[in-house]
Amino acid sequence: MAKCVIGNEIRKLRFLAGEMTQQQLADRTGVTRQTLAAIENGKYYPSLELAFRIAHVFGLPLTEVFSFRLDEDSK
């Protein structure tokens, strides 16, 4: 199965949203600061539910916060 990569614009969107801190975003999405940091830094992917919540905070559709692309170079 082809692997895939999911990118996110969280760091950019936080700063576009008036320097919102990780802590503030964490509070508004109902997770911990550590969870958000890990997701921002690509340690793991959020659940679908959390991804929707994050997008909702920014007032954007999920697909404008998280991007999907097939990783053709791996098998």
Place this chain on the structure above:
Amino acid sequence: MAKCVIGNEIRKLRFLAGEMTQQQLADRTGVTRQTLAAIENGKYYPSLELAFRIAHVFGLPLTEVFSFRLDEDSK
């Protein structure tokens, strides 16, 4: 934290896609038939990655396959 509900159009989309079976969709998304059945029937939510893969098979953006709404009636 307000709970939320995530709905999906998988069952509808499978049949719109020429009666695609759960098995075929499972094969094309790299998961088992049981995982797909569970997601279709709302037993649990897919991972973000799997949600993207499913949408990709149907050639639709994720947000047209999965819908998010806050569940205002729970606390």
Place this chain on the structure above:
DNA sequence: TCATCTTGTCAAGCATATTTTACATTTAAT
């Protein structure tokens, strides 16, 4: 200097997604 805020990160544990195996029911075809 000292205190505070923000972020990075780690380890241990809990929660949830997914797999595997298996069995049952329904529908359609032979």
Place this chain on the structure above:
DNA sequence: ATTAAATGTAAAATATGCTTGACAAGATGA
């Protein structure tokens, strides 16, 4: 009447998401 395909479902095991608690480092301001 039987076979096969599609689906529902369930238990046990593994993988991953998320929490909690903690410590460190850089930036900022008193």
